Amino acid sequence: MSTDPLSSSSASSDPLTDHAYDGIQEYDNPLPGWWKWFFVISIIFSVFYWVFFHFGASGRTMFDLLSADEAALAQKQYGTLGTLAQDRATLVRFMKDNDWVSYGKSIYRTNCQSCHGPDGGGLVGLNLCDSKWKNVKHIEDIMKVINNGANNNAMPAWKQRFSDPRDVIMVSAYVATLLGTKPANPKSDDVSRIEIASWDADIAELPADAISPKSDKAADKPAGKAADKK
Ligand code: HEC
Numbered sequence: 001m002s003t004d005p006l007s008s009s010s011a012s013s014d015p016l017t018d019h020a021y022d023g024i025q026e027y028d029n030p031l032p033g034w035w036k037w038f039f040v041i042s043i044i045f046s047v048f049y050w051v052f053f054h055f056g057a058s059g060r061t062m063f064d065l066l067s068a069d070e071a072a073l074a075q076k077q078y079g080t081l082g083t084l085a086q087d088r089a090t091l092v093r094f095m096k097d098n099d100w101v102s103y104g105k106s107i108y109r110t111n112c113q114s115c116h117g118p119d120g121g122g123l124v125g126l127n128l129c130d131s132k133w134k135n136v137k138h139i140e141d142i143m144k145v146i147n148n149g150a151n152n153n154a155m156p157a158w159k160q161r162f163s164d165p166r167d168v169i170m171v172s173a174y175v176a177t178l179l180g181t182k183p184a185n186p187k188s189d190d191v192s193r194i195e196i197a198s199w200d201a202d203i204a205e206l207p208a209d210a211i212s213p214k215s216d217k218a219a220d221k222p223a224g225k226a227a228d229k230k
Contacts, residue, residue: 067163074164077103077222084166086147088140089210092203094173095139096211103222104174107167111158120175121183125155129178132192139202142172 014027053060059068084090094100109118115125126134135145135155146168149157162168176199203211 070163074167078164078166081166084169086140086143086165086169088138088202089206091140091143091169091172091176092199092206092211094169095176095199097173099221100170101174101177104170104172107162107171108174111161112171115155117183117185117187119183120178120181121185122187122189126189126192127183127187128175129181129183130186130189131179131195131197132189133194133196134189134192136196137194139176139199142175143168146172146175 014029017026017028019026058064094104108116108120112125115123116128117123117125120128122128135150136142145155147157147159149155158168159165179196180198
C-alpha cells in the first residue's frame, strides 16, 4: 500500500512546488493576480488616505463633518431668532414658551439625565425639582452653573460643549420648569442650603413688557422636533 497521500485518488491535480520538508510537500497554488494587486493597491491607497486626513486641510475628518452638521442644525433650529442675551428676562420668556421648553428638554435628555435623572430627580447630580438649591440664588444663575460648571467640574461646564450658546438658554428654560414637579425618585440634597420654592419673586422683578413674547422673536418656533445632540 502506498504511503504517499498524493497518490490517492482524492489528490488534487494542481502541480507541486519543488520543495519538501520532512516529506511534506506543497501544492503550487498561488493567490490570484487580481487579489495580489488589490492588496498592493490598498497599501498604496492607505498612504494617501493617511496624508489626506491627518495632514490635509481641516474639516475632513468625521468629527469635523459632525460638528459642521451640528452647527447647521442649530442654525436651522434657531432660524431667525438672532443672538440672545443670557439674562433673566430672556430665560423667563423662553420658559413660558412650550415649544422651546420641549426643545430644551431634548437637550436635557441627551446631555443631563445621566447625572440628574430622566425627570430631574437627581442621581450623581442634584435634584433639580425640589426647593433646595446649592449654586442657584436667582433663576438666571441656572445658566451660569450650566455654562461654568460647579464643584470642580463634578457638574461639568457646558459653555464649550454646546454647538450653540442658545442651547444653554433652552435647557435652562426646561430646568426652570422642573421646580415643584414630582420626580419618581427624588434625591434628597443635604448639601443644598438655598431655599427657592418658586421663581415668582424673580419674575415679579422684571418689567412686564420684558417678558411679553412681542418684545422679541420668542414667538419663532423651533424647526420641528428637536434632533438629538451628541
Ligand atoms: C457628570 C454628571 C453631571 C452632568 C452630565 C450634568 N450635571 Fe448638573 N450637576 C452635577 C453635580 C454633581 C452638581 C452639583 C454640583 C455641586 O455640588 O456644586 C450639578 C449641579 C447642577 C445644577 C445646580 C443645582 C444646584 O442646586 O445648585 C444645575 C442647574 C445643573 N446641574 C444642571 C445641569 C444641566 C442642565 C445639565 C446638562 C446640560 C447637567 N447639569 C449635566 C452633575 C452633572
